[in-house]
Amino acid sequence: MKNPRFFVLPGIFFTTMAILTLEVSLTRIFSVLMWYHFAFMSISLALLGSGAAGVWLYLFPRFFPAERASSRLSLLAMLFAAAIVLCFLLYLRIPFDMGGGGGNFTFSWNAWGWLALIYLVLAIPFLLGGAVVALALSHFSQAAGQIYFYDLVGASLGCIVSITALSWLGGANTVLLVAVIAAAAAICFALEASRSYQITSGVVLLVLLGLLISNRQSEWLEVRARTGYDADREILYEQWNALSRVTVYEDPYWLQPFGWGLSPTYVGPDPGHHLLLIDGKAGTPIQWWDGQWSTIDFLRYDLTSLAYYLLPEANVFIIGPGGGRDILTGLLFGARQITGVELNPAIIDAARNQFGEYTGHVYEQPGVTVAIEDARTYLSRHDSQYDLIQASLIDTWAASSAGAFALSENGLYTHEAFLTYYDRLTPGGMVSFSRWYYIADPTETLRLVALGADAWQKKDVANPADHIVVIANFSQNRSATEGLATMLLKKTPFTAAEVAELVSLAESME
Numbered sequence: 149m150k151n152p153r154f155f156v157l158p159g160i161f162f163t164t165m166a167i168l169t170l171e172v173s174l175t176r177i178f179s180v181l182m183w184y185h186f187a188f189m190s191i192s193l194a195l196l197g198s199g200a201a202g203v204w205l206y207l208f209p210r211f212f213p214a215e216r217a218s219s220r221l222s223l224l225a226m227l228f229a230a231a232i233v234l235c236f237l238l239y240l241r242i243p244f245d246m247g248g249g250g251g252n253f254t255f256s257w258n259a260w261g262w263l264a265l266i267y268l269v270l271a272i273p274f275l276l277g278g279a280v281v282a283l284a285l286s287h288f289s290q291a292a293g294q295i296y297f298y299d300l301v302g303a304s305l306g307c308i309v310s311i312t313a314l315s316w317l318g319g320a321n322t323v324l325l326v327a328v329i330a331a332a333a334a335i336c337f338a339l340e341a342s343r344s345y346q347i348t349s350g351v352v353l354l355v356l357l358g359l360l361i362s363n364r365q366s367e368w369l370e371v372r373a374r375t376g377y378d379a380d381r382e383i384l385y386e387q388w389n390a391l392s393r394v395t396v397y398e399d400p401y402w403l404q405p406f407g408w409g410l411s412p413t414y415v416g417p418d419p420g421h422h423l424l425l426i427d428g429k430a431g432t433p434i435q436w437w438d439g440q441w442s443t444i445d446f447l448r449y450d451l452t453s454l455a456y457y458l459l460p461e462a463n464v465f466i467i468g469p470g471g472g473r474d475i476l477t478g479l480l481f482g483a484r485q486i487t488g489v490e491l492n493p494a495i496i497d498a499a500r501n502q503f504g505e506y507t508g509h510v511y512e513q514p515g516v517t518v519a520i521e522d523a524r525t526y527l528s529r530h531d532s533q534y535d536l537i538q539a540s541l542i543d544t545w546a547a548s549s550a551g552a553f554a555l556s557e558n559g560l561y562t563h564e565a566f567l568t569y570y571d572r573l574t575p576g577g578m579v580s581f582s583r584w585y586y587i588a589d590p591t592e593t594l595r596l597v598a599l600g601a602d603a604w605q606k607k608d609v610a611n612p613a614d615h616i617v618v619i620a621n622f623s624q625n626r627s628a629t630e631g632l633a634t635m636l637l638k639k640t641p642f643t644a645a646e647v648a649e650l651v652s653l654a655e656s657m658e
Contacts, residue, residue: 156218159336160284160295161302163225166330167194167277168306169313170232172390173322174270176314177371179427180393182244193267197274201282204275217287218340221280225334226352228276232327233359235269236320242266243374280333311390317364318388319371324360331356373428384422385502387494392426394494396434396503399423406433406473408541408582409451409621409632411657419443422506424471424498432470434499437508447477449657451621451634452540455580456481457653458636458646462535465489465572467523467560468542471499472510479513486516487534489523496520524559527568537569538580541632561595566603570639578638585620585633593618593633600637614641619654 174190205212212220244262284295309329313322331353338345363369372378377397385396404410405418422434437444447453456462456477461484466474469488478486488511490496496518500511511518519526527537539560559565569579579600583592601612609615615638622631636642636650 155336155339156221156284156288157294157298159221159225159333160281161298162329162333162336163228163277163280164299164302165306165309166228166232166326166333167274167281168303169310169329170273170277170323170326172307172310173314173319173326176388176390176393176427177319177323180319180371181240181373181428183429184427189267193270194274196267197271197276198278198281200271200275201278204279205282205286212283212286214287217283218337219342219345221283222334222337222341222345222349224276224280224283225330225337226349228273228280229327229330229334229352229356231273231276232323232330233356235272236323237369238269239266240369240371242269277330314388314390318386319393320367320369321360321363322388324356324363324369327356328353328360376428377423377425378428385498387497389492389494391492392494393428394424394426394492394498395428396422396424396498399433405446406435407446407450409634410446411449411451411621413657414446414449416446419446422471422503424495426492426495432468432495433473434471434503434507435473435476435510436506437476437510439508441480444476444480447473447480450477451619451632452538452580452582453477453481454619454634454650454653455536455538455578455636456483457649459535459576459578463533463574464536464538465523465527465532465534467537467539469499469518470495470542472507474538474540475510475513475516479510479516483536484515487532488516488518489521489526490518491520491522493520522559524565524568527572533572533574533577535574535577536580537572537577540580540582541584561599563599563603563606566599566637567606569637570603570607573639576638576640578636580634580636582632582634585631587630590633593620593635596635600635604637611641615639617642617647617650619650621657 171190171194174193175187178186178189242262242265244259244266281295281299285292288295309325310322313325317325331349334349335346335353338349371393377395381397381399383395384398385394387394399406399421404414405416406421407414419438420436422436423431424434425431435444452474461482462478463485464478464483464487466478466486466488469475469490475486475488496511499507500509500518504511510516542560566579573579581596583596585593597616597618600616604612604615617636617638618633619636620631620633
C-alpha cells in the first residue's frame with residue numbers, strides 16, 4: 149500500500165496517546181468506584197478492544213476501502229472521541245456492587261451481570277481506538293515502521309499525560325481531556341479527507357473542549373461512589389494523582405475518639421476529627437488538636453501506642469504518618485525526634501497545608517521531620533538508627549483478610565524489608581506493626597510474626613520467640629470475632645520486667 153501522508157502520522161500519535169491516557173486513568177477510577185484490584189481490568193479492556201478491532205477489520209474489509217482510508221480514519225477517531233464520553237457517562241450509571249466490606253466480597257449473579265456490562269460498555273472506546281491503529285497499519289503497510297514510531301511515542305507520552313492530568317484535572321476531567329485528544333487525532337486524519345470531515349471533526353473537537361472547560365467550572369461530571377462517604381457526606385478536600393484519589397470528610401458521628409484499638413476503659417471526651425480516605429476505602433484520621441496534651445490523652449489508651457510505654461523519649465520512624473495521628477502519639481509520649489515518611493504527596497498536602505490549622509500544625513512541631521518517599525527506600529538510603537519503627541494500619545484495604553491477598557502487595561511486608569528494619573534499630577529498639585485481627589483467620593498477624601521471626605533468625609538471633617510480643621484488642625465497636633493486633637518485635641530479647649509491664653498494661657485496659 150502507499151505511504152501515509154504527513155497528517156496521518158500525527159493522527160496515530162494522538163490516538164495512541166488517548167488510548168494509553170484512558171487506560172491508565174481508568175486504573176485509578178476503577179480503584180475508587182470498585183476495589184483496588186479491579187484497577188487491572190483496564191489492561192484487559194485495552195487488549196480486548198485492540199484485539200477485537202483487528203478481527204473487525206479482517207471480517208468486514210469492504211467497509212474500509214483503501215481509497216477512503218483517510219476519511220474512515222477520521223470517522224473512527226471521531227467515534228472514538230464521542231464514545232469515550234458517552235461510555236464513561238454510562239459506566240458511572242451502572243450500579244455495580246460486590247457487597248461485603250473490608251475486602252470480603254460476595255458476588256451475586258447481579259454483580260456478575262453488571263460487571264459484564266461494564267466490560268461491554270468500556271470496551272467500545274478501546275475497540276474504536278484500536279481500529280484506528282489497525283486500519284492505518286493495514287492501508288499503509290509500507291510505512292509500518294513510521295507508524296509504529298508515532299504509535300510508541302504517543303503511547304509513551306500518554307503515560308506521562310495521564311499522571312499530569314490526574315493531578316491537575318482529576319478523574320472525570322482527565323477522561324474529558326482524553327476525548328479532546330482523540331478529537332485532535334480526527335482533525336489530523338480529516339486534513340487528508342473531504343471538507344465535510346474537516347468541519348465535522350472541528351465541531352467535535354470544539355464541543356468536547358467546551359465540555360472539559362465547563363466541567364472545570366461547574367463539575368457537572370464527577371467520579372462519586374454510590375455508597376459510603378462519597379454518597380453521604382460533603383467532600384472537604386479532593387486530590388487525584390497517579391497513586392490514588394484522596395478525599396477528606398467531616399466525621400462527626402462517633403461517640404468516642406477515633407482509635408484503631410481504643411481501650412473500653414477510656415471515658416474521656418471526643419475532640420473530633422476529619423476522615424481522610426484513599427480511593428474511598430482506606431482511611432486515616434486527621435485529628436483535631438488545639439496544642440493541649442489533655443485534648444489527645446485518649447491516644448495513651450490505643451493499642452497502637454503500646455511500644456511507647458517501653459521506649460520513653462524515643463527516636464521514632466513512622467511509616468505512613470497519614471493525617472498525623474501517629475505523630476501526635478509520639479509527641480504525647482515525649483519522643484525526642486520523629487521522622488515520618490509518606491508515599492502519597494496528596495495526603496501530606498491535606499494534613500499539613502489544607503488542614504494544618506485544624507491539626508495544630510502537627511507536621512511543623514519541633515523535632516518532626518517528614519519526607520515524601522517510599523519508606524523502605526528511605527530506610528535503605530539512610531544509616532540513621534531508631535528506637536521505634538512504627539506502622540499502624542497503613543494500606544488498610546490493600547491487604548485484605550483473604551489469604552490470597554494478605555499483605556501480599558506491599559514491599560513493606562517482605563523478608564528483605566524486615567532485615568532492613570533490624571539494621572535500622574538501636575540495640576534496644578523495636579518494630580511496632582498493627583493490623584486487623586480475625587479470630588477465625590488471623591492471617592495478617594501470623595504472617596507478620598512469621599516474617600519477623602524469619603528475618604531475626606537470619607540475623608543470627610538464637611530464639612526469635614523471645615523477641616516477639618503480640619497483643620490483641622476486641623473493642624466495643626467491633627464484633628466478637630474481629631479486632632486489632634499489635635506485634636512488637638524487639639532487636640534484643642524482651643526482659644521479664646518488660647513482659648510483665650506489657651501484661652499489666654493490657655490487663656488494665658481490658
